[in-house]
Amino acid sequence: NAGVTQTPKFRILKIGQSMTLQCAQDMNHNYMYWYRQDPGMGLKLIYYSVGAGITDKGEVPNGYNVSRSTTEDFPLRLELAAPSQTSVYFCASSNSRDSVGYTFGSGTRLTVV
Amino acid sequence: GESVGLHLPTLSVQEGDNSIINCAYSNSASDYFIWYKQESGKGPQFIIDIRSNMDKRQGQRVTVLLNKTVKHLSLQIAATQPGDSAVYFCAENNRRGGADGLTFGKGTHLIIQP
Numbered sequence: 001n002a003g004v005t006q007t008p009k010f011r012i013l014k015i016g017q018s019m020t021l022q023c024a025q026d027m028n029h030n031y032m033y034w035y036r037q038d039p040g041m042g043l044k045l046i047y048y049s050v051g052a053g054i055t056d057k058g059e060v061p062n063g064y065n066v067s068r069s070t071t072e073d074f075p076l077r078l079e080l081a082a083p084s085q086t087s088v089y090f091c092a093s094s095n096s097r098d099s100v101g102y103t104f105g106s107g108t109r110l111t112v113v
Numbered sequence: 114g115e116s117v118g119l120h121l122p123t124l125s126v127q128e129g130d131n132s133i134i135n136c137a138y139s140n141s142a143s144d145y146f147i148w149y150k151q152e153s154g155k156g157p158q159f160i161i162d163i164r165s166n167m168d169k170r171q172g173q174r175v176t177v178l179l180n181k182t183v184k185h186l187s188l189q190i191a192a193t194q195p196g197d198s199a200v201y202f203c204a205e206n207n208r209r210g211g212a213d214g215l216t217f218g219k220g221t222h223l224i225i226q227p
Contacts, residue, residue: 004156033214040122042202042217043157058214090156101147101159102215 002026006091006105013081013112021076021108023091031094032074033058033102034066036087043090049074081112125224132193134221136186136203143205147215148177148188152199160188160201190223198225 007022025032030051035043045058049068063085065077074093078085088109092102126132138146144165149157163170163177163186170177176189186203200222204215 035214035217040219042204042219043215044217045214048214059216092156101149101162102157104156104158106154106156 004091004093004103004105006089006108008108009106010109011111013078013110015081015083015112017081018077018079019081019110021078021089021091021110023074023076023105024072025074025091025093025103026072027093027095027103028071029093029095029103030071031096032068033092033094034064034074034076035090035092036060036085037090037107038087046076046089078110083112086110086112122219123222123224125226126193127226128195129192132190132197132223134188134190134201134203134223136188136218138184138186138203138205140205140216141181141184145206146177146179146186147204148175148186149202149204149217150197150199151202151220157202193223193225195225195227198223 004025033048034046036046037043044060046060046064047058047066049055052068052071055066055068068074088107090107091105094102147162148160150160151157161172161175161177163179168179174191178187190197200220202217202220204217
């Protein structure tokens, strides 16, 4: 099993550009999450999904959008990149709300200049 | 402010010693806590979890203690090894306002001295 796969690993965007961060899991997990991690900080929840077709906002959703058309994929969309979105983005999945921890991807390091 | 916070941002211990990483939480309704280890350039990795109906749980070389009276969580690592060098995060489940997902603390950087 590959677990949670994130692409790309690194990306530099110009202000105002858009991009999609990809996340795929092969564990048939219903729950998926997007977090951002700023330097020296913990992770903050952007969006989450409890199953295909269902998404909800987390703590810091502004400037982002998500979709969940399949169980496996949970892409994160940045429409108008801003310097404040410079961060490391982690996708995670779990098989229930209270499962034994989450499985995290290796992250996407995004720089907006 | 942060619901989950850590007392020390950096902890340096000698190889072979035991280390204790502390965490305070403020949401008394949280019923599930997890410790994660994050190595440089990688995503967080699950270490151990504990539910609020327990006060201690042991894994391989790790023990988590939960004190609900003072809302304190700790991670004990026995006989630390160089591979234990990482940032350690505590996290609590977040049910406030119906939102899902975990709330993470800022992290403690554990440095193992040879």
